[in-house]
Amino acid sequence: MSESPKPLVLLVDDEPQIRRLLTVALEANGYRVVTAASGQEGLSLAAHHRPAIVVLDLGLPDVPGQEVLRRLREWSNVPVVILSVQDDETGKVAALDGGADDYVTKPFNTAELLARLRVAMRHAVRQDEESVFQTGALVVDLANRRVTLKGQEVSLTVTEYNLFRLLVRHAGKVVTHRQLLREVWGPAAEEQTHYLRVYVGHLRDKLEANPSEPSLILTEQGVGYRLKS
Amino acid sequence: MSESPKPLVLLVDDEPQIRRLLTVALEANGYRVVTAASGQEGLSLAAHHRPAIVVLDLGLPDVPGQEVLRRLREWSNVPVVILSVQDDETGKVAALDGGADDYVTKPFNTAELLARLRVAMRHAVRQDEESVFQTGALVVDLANRRVTLKGQEVSLTVTEYNLFRLLVRHAGKVVTHRQLLREVWGPAAEEQTHYLRVYVGHLRDKLEANPSEPSLILTEQGVGYRLKS
DNA sequence: CCGCAGAGTAAAAATCGTGTAAAGGCCACT
DNA sequence: AGTGGCCTTTACACGATTTTTACTCTGCGG
Numbered sequence A, B: 001m002s003e004s005p006k007p008l009v010l011l012v013d014d015e016p017q018i019r020r021l022l023t024v025a026l027e028a029n030g031y032r033v034v035t036a037a038s039g040q041e042g043l044s045l046a047a048h049h050r051p052a053i054v055v056l057d058l059g060l061p062d063v064p065g066q067e068v069l070r071r072l073r074e075w076s077n078v079p080v081v082i083l084s085v086q087d088d089e090t091g092k093v094a095a096l097d098g099g100a101d102d103y104v105t106k107p108f109n110t111a112e113l114l115a116r117l118r119v120a121m122r123h124a125v126r127q128d129e130e131s132v133f134q135t136g137a138l139v140v141d142l143a144n145r146r147v148t149l150k151g152q153e154v155s156l157t158v159t160e161y162n163l164f165r166l167l168v169r170h171a172g173k174v175v176t177h178r179q180l181l182r183e184v185w186g187p188a189a190e191e192q193t194h195y196l197r198v199y200v201g202h203l204r205d206k207l208e209a210n211p212s213e214p215s216l217i218l219t220e221q222g223v224g225y226r227l228k229s
Numbered sequence C: 001c002c003g004c005a006g007a008g009t010a011a012a013a014a015t016c017g018t019g020t021a022a023a024g025g026c027c028a029c030t
Numbered sequence D: 001a002g003t004g005g006c007c008t009t010t011a012c013a014c015g016a017t018t019t020t021t022a023c024t025c026t027g028c029g030g
Helices: A016-028 A039-049 A065-073 A089-097 A110-123 A158-169 A177-185 A193-207 B016-028 B039-049 B065-073 B089-097 B110-126 B158-169 B177-185 B193-207
Strands: A008-012 A032-036 A053-057 A080-084 A102-105 A132-135 A138-141 A146-149 A152-154 A174-176 A217-220 A224-227 B008-012 B032-036 B053-057 B080-084 B102-105 B132-135 B138-141 B146-149 B152-154 B174-176 B217-220 B224-227
Touching: A008 A016, A008 A039, A016 A032, A016 A110, A032 A039, A039 A053, A039 A065, A053 A065, A053 A110, A065 A080, A065 A089, A080 A089, A080 A110, A089 A102, A089 B110, A102 A110, A110 B089, A138 A158, A146 A193, A158 A177, A158 A193, A158 A224, A174 A177, A177 A193, A177 A224, A193 A217, B008 B016, B008 B039, B016 B032, B016 B110, B032 B039, B039 B053, B039 B065, B053 B065, B053 B110, B065 B080, B065 B089, B080 B089, B080 B110, B089 B102, B102 B110, B138 B158, B158 B177, B158 B193, B158 B224, B174 B177, B177 B193, B177 B224, B193 B217
Parallel strands: A008 A032, A008 A053, A053 A080, A080 A102, B008 B032, B008 B053, B053 B080, B080 B102
Antiparallel strands: A132 A138, A138 A146, A146 A152, A174 A224, A217 A224, B132 B138, B138 B146, B146 B152, B174 B224, B217 B224
16 A cells, blocks of 8 residues: 555635635645636646545536536546535435545535545555556547547547447456446446447447457457457 | 345444334345344444444444444454434544544435445445466456466356356365356256266366366366366 | 266257347437 | 438347267276
8 A cells, every 4th residue: 555645635616715725724634735616627637637536516617516527437536525515415415426435515624524535545446547548559538538549530429438438447357248238328228238239349340450350349258348458 | 346136234223213214225225234223232243244334323322333433443344334413523533534434414314325325335346355366377367257377368158167267266175066057057957967077178178288187177076076276 | 898877078959149230210400 | 391410229140159969988896
C-alpha cells in the first residue's frame, strides 16, 4: 500500500465560500487541492490531474451533478463523495447507485466530511487507470469519448461506444456475455446474446484490419469477449 | 469473481421493531438476514455465519457498539454500516475511523439505507483476492479464467474449464467421480462416468507434457481423479 | 488362457454458439 | 410526408463443442 505523500483532492463546487472553507480544511489535513467551479471544468481537471478523490457538489450551474458523475464513471473509478444542499432522498439513492461513494448533505460538519473522505480513500484500490488506452494503431480516449485508428477518427454510435468502452476498461480480460449485456443494455437484456453478435460485428467492421479474422476483439466461445491488451 | 446468489446480512440491533422492519425490507431486496439483539450475540453470529455485510446499531445494551466494531475488525474486513440514534459528530468520526464503512442516523430512510448497503457491497467485491494456482509450468488464474502453460495461453472450452477448475480447487485431494459429474454436468449425470474419461482425456492432451503418461491429472482407480499439488 | 471391469482413445452424431446479412421499426430532422 | 441513422429482431449457414458410441488396453482372478 504505497501512497504518494499528499493525496490530491478535486473539489467541484460553484460556491466560492465552500471552496475556500474546504480548501483550507483539506490542506490543513495533508491534502493537496484543485478546485473547479463548474461540471465541465471538473471533468477536464479530473482527466488532467488524476485526483485521488473527488468531492462533487450536485447543484452546479452547467451540467447536472448526476451527469458529471456519470461521465466521470465512464473512465474512472476514483472515489467520489457527493455534497449537496438537497436532502432529496431519491436523488441520494440515484447518486449512490450511479457510482458515488458517499453523500453528505449541506450544511455539513467538516470533521465528519474529512472522516468520510478517509473512508472513501481506504476503499480505493489504487489502480493506475489510464484514461487513454492504446494498442497498435488504435487509440481510445475514454475521457473525451474519442476513438482513432491510424490517426483517423472512427465514429461509433452510442451503443457501439458503450460496448467498446466496457471491453477497453477490461482490456486483456474476458468480459462475460451477461456482464456486457447487463451494463450496455440493462439487466433485463441479460439473455439477449444476439445483441452482442450484431454489435461485436459492427465494431469489428469498424476497427479490425481484417474483420473476418479478428485480432482485436477476440471471441471466448461460450463465455464472452476479450479485447487484446 | 464468484458471486453467491443471495448475500447474507447480519443485523445487530436491540430494538425488535427495527429488526422486523429491516428484515422485511432486506429480504424483499434479495438478501438473506440473520439478526442479533446484543453485541455478544452479534459477534458470535458474525464469526459463525460470515455475513457479506453487517448493519450495526451503536446503542446496544451489553457491549458498546464501538467495541463490537473493534472486536469484529480484529479478524474480519466485512463491510459494516453503523446505525445510530446519536447524531453525535465525534461518535461518527470515531466509528468511521474505527473501521466502519458508513454511518446512518436514525430515523433513517429505508431506500437510502439500502443504497448505502449496495455501495458498501460494491467496495467489498473489489478486494477479492486473486486466486492463482501454480504447479510447475502451469499457471491457473481462476479470477480471470485463464490457464497458461510455459507462458503460453491454453484455451479450454467451457466444460473443460469447469472440470479443471474443480480439480484445481481441490488440488492434491482426490475428487470422486460422482462429485465431478454432479458439479460439472449436474446431479442427473452422476452415473455418466464416460464423460469424465473423455474430458479428462481432453485436458491431458492440452495440459500434460506427455498425455499418455499423466503426471498432472492423476487417476485414482475406481474412485476419481486428483490434481498434482 | 480367457473374461471382465475400469480406464483411455477415437471419431461420428447431435447440439449449440457464433457471425452475417438483411428487414422492420423508431426517432429526429427536414 | 420523406429521409437517414440507429436499434432491434429474425433467419440461416457454418464451425465448435458436447454427447454418444464403439473399440482398445491393462491388470486381475478364475
